[in-house]
Amino acid sequence: MGPTSVPPLVSKVARSSERFRQNVVANTEAISRLEGALSDSRQGGGERYNLRHIERGKLLPRERVERLLDRDGHFLEIAPLAGFGIGDGVKVGAGLVGGVGLVSGVECLITCSESTVKGGSMNEYSVIKSRRLGEISAQNGLPAIHLVESGGADLPNQSKIFVPGGQAFRDITRASKARIPSICLVFGSSTAGGAYVPGMSDYTVMVDQAARVFLAGPPLVKMATNEEADEESLGGAAMHSRKSGVSDYLARDELDALRLGREIVAQLGYQKAGPSPASFVEDPLYDVDDLLGIVSPDPRTPFDVLEVIARLVDGSRFHAFKPEYGPTLVTGWATIHGYAVGILANQGVLFSEAAQKGAQFIALCNQKNVPLLFLQNITGFMVGTAYEQGGIIKHGAKLINAVSNSTVPAITVMMGASFGAGNYGMCGRAYGPRFLFSWPSHRIAVMGGEQLAGVLEIVKREAAAKSGAPVDELELEMMKTLLTRQIEKESSPYFATARLWDDGIIDPRQTRDIIGISLSAAHSAPVEGTMAFGVFRH
């Protein structure tokens, strides 16, 4: 599709309307809350531990990442709020910094221990986040760079991480087999199980006088064999570079290690497998800031998704597919940052026609190797006798079949509601989108809190009626209030992002750029659709 062959969408946003202004106020507040949480996540172990780290002549973990990246290159941080509000000693960010960034001109997946937080030790959420980062590297064919300085497992919580934690090492070598290189730069401790990160990586660099890589440190060695060993000869960088061969490069200092890491990436000669973007990229015609006035912070209040699309796609040019049929699901093609994309966006409840159209559209995108972008704002599939009799289940199943078996990259943005089977049909987490981001206005659950409480009330009343027992109105009211509150809390985007149900909450105004970065990253791997789907029930 030529970039100018499609006319731009015409925006009808009334910036002076009361609702627009209220939305701006509420969304601005939500974004400042987000920035507050992100700011916390950037503090690492806090001033005291950061200072101590710097006094040791070390770079702060995030500074390591900054210096590893190309000057002026991008970095899309993944799951910066992992572990948010979990408590139990889990810091925001889960002790890891990770994301997709440009290193020596190559898009890489970077993971860096937050060594100012409990010495970079791993907890349950660190393990989940690290597995997700490994998955992004593997699915998108991004070379992985690990910046390691970690005390290993958070021992008091070892039971939560020991068993699943092993997958990280398996993932590294399987990526290696798939010709996705892994590079490990060791800045400090990387011991016991952690020693297998440098051990499994394709290229390992260790910082002289700082790296400590051994299966067992001096105290454990003393316990086990009564040998008196010093750290440097047990697991120092010089020893591993000259004797054991666990290290491939001996770095003079941290900067030297980062320089070597960049050189290693440069010499990979890494070529992206997907097509290049268009060389000429138009900005959207409309101001991205309008999104804050368009999108309602309340997921129950609908908004026109075409106004959103007009602010995400190149030149605001959108070729709608089947616009007159099943209009509650908008489908069509556009380019974002020069990458072709097929968009599926909710414009209301999913009806049978919309679900069928979605399935057809996904098949077409697969036929022509075009990635998918899901813009979710879905309260679910339509319910009721007429719809059940009309086969809403089998039509929804077609959509889920298509989403599940599609092989082109998919990116999902959860803008508002994500309830029920709508989450599945619109490529929720369980359907393996390459990247999945949420807006602050996003809510996720099997259904809305009030709805859920209302359903439970009806069930309880029916049960009471059957048994003839009286209904304790007070208790029922309390139960409803508590349940509504619990569901509200659990459907908050912060609850979700803390548990890695998404790859991060984003400022809606950055959505276009983040989708662009995600699409570009996805193009590191081949972009190939399939014509093979499960059996469709007709």
Add this chain to the structure above:
Amino acid sequence: MNGLFDRVLIANRGEIACRIARTCREMGLHSIAVYSDADADAPHVRAADEAVRIGEAAPSASYLNIEAVLDAARRTHAQAIHPGYGFLSENAAFARAVTEAGLVFIGPRAETIEAMGSKTAARRLMQRAGVPIVPGFDGGLASDEAFAEAAVTIGFPVLIKASAGGGGKGMAIVRQPADLPAALAQARRLARAAFGDDALLLERYVEAPRHVEVQIFGDTHGQVVHLFERECSVQRRFQKVIEESPSPAAQLTPELRDALCQAGVRAAQAMAYVGAGTCEFLLDQDGSFYFLEVNTRLQVEHPVTECVTGLDLVRLQLLVAMGASIGDLVGVPSSRGSAIECRLYAEDPDLDFLPVTGEVLVFEVPVGPGLRVDAGIASGSVVGIDYDPLLAKIIAFADTRAEALLRMRGALRRLRIVGLKTNLDFLRAVVGTDAFAAGQTHTHFIAEHFPCSPRRLPRADADLADALTVAAVFAARLRRDINPHLPALRSGFRNSRFRPQRVVFTFEGALHQVDYVDEGQGLFEVRVDGAAASKVQVRDDGPELRCVIDRRSRAYSVHGSETEVTVFTPALSYVLGLVPDFPPPVDAEVPGACVAPMPGRVVLVHVTVGETVVTGTPLLTLEAMKMEHTLTASSAGVVTAVHVESGQRVDAGALLALVSAEVAR
């Protein structure tokens, strides 16, 4: 006219070859350029109708190679040869060989060149013609003792010159008898290298004089006219930097001016001069003037005469060579208005005007009424070690000197040259002084007003901050534009920003950190050296980058490479070195190493391996761009290695010798 010709070979290069080709074209003549291997793609090759390769880069193998030039003329059926200035222009043997080959030499007769080539003969001739001369001694090949004796008679300070020389090569001032022997030795060596003749002469050295010269023109019918004077007092290393006509000297009354010009005519008549020539004089503060020498060629600074007289001197040269009468050509010459010329050199004013080499990445000249630029380079030209570092001449002309000066200042502000160090900012500074504006020039003008580095205008901190801001923003946008993955993504995108984007520049030995955030749509927030943040809006709606910095919109010319960013603000130019993100992998500096500071040729090796040296002991003498540089030991010790021998060519940065601090056993 009897000797019409229409095929002219230009035995030169650079701006003068381009300038001669231009007039040839205007007159309908077919021009033929010659070029060395270094100049195959040079502008002068493109300026001519055809071009012939005449040899390797070294001048002796090409532009000074008489046989090669004549051979080129024969092969292209040239009928006349224009020698330009420098190279073979004042070589009598060449003039004779041209004539003997049946071609027209565009210049004076060989005998005239010969006579004027010997400074002593010239002085004697002038003395007889009643032209005042500076007291002096024509020592030629005399002994040091004879020179010493003569120096005492003349009176110190004295000036040593090569008898065969010109252009200041081999000249030296000696202020006391003790310095004479060493100066004579060096002058002989340079004279021999430059002219193949080590005859020298001595002259009284006049303190703070003005250098004023008279343009003369003779024809084959015995007529001689003058085309007024030029003042060329602003000089460095005895070479002219700024010239003008008329001279702004206050002591030059109309009567004295006429006397000077008539002296020039007398001098020319005394030798039945044919073609363009210049009589150089020293003008003392009391109004007395002394004959210096006759340059038997077109001068570098001839354009200022062309501007005030409205004549094309090259055209006159060609027509006179065809036999035309100079009187018919010029009528009664008159001088109107004022013209100033600045010479743009590839040199470092802060390193004693040492020539530099490099590639001209960008060269953009100002255009407008009353402006002329004669250039021998273009964007992409390579300035090597083999030839004169003159790049271009900027000439401003107006009804009054004050207006011409304003035009010159504006032109120098708008000129863009990137890629190698030049004297541009220095020229801006010189024409910006009150003394220059007042016309108070003399041959020590530079030494008096710019005695030490940095030789440029004082800088405003705010201007440097703007330059750093623009450089950072430019570099960020450049890197964004070449990102093949996301060409439209704002630079330094973060969804959670740990710190601003950052770049560190070096400028004049200091580090400057610029922190910035690309906010998209050309908007940046920039903080220079921790100062308050500025909002910068970039608008590239023209050939230059327009930046609105704190609501002030100015146009900047910015040019970047991997290692530096050059910014021209409306006031000055800045070459900002990009500090690499990482220190180099190995320590590059070796203690005690003697490294070539520039590309050149080793003339002499003063030491041998095993020799003990102290700090300052000369190790080697390097010749680069016609000048000798003696490299000395930076520390005491023993010479442990000499990696070169005399005659060898070396690149900048080449390790030449090594001095070890350890004492020899």
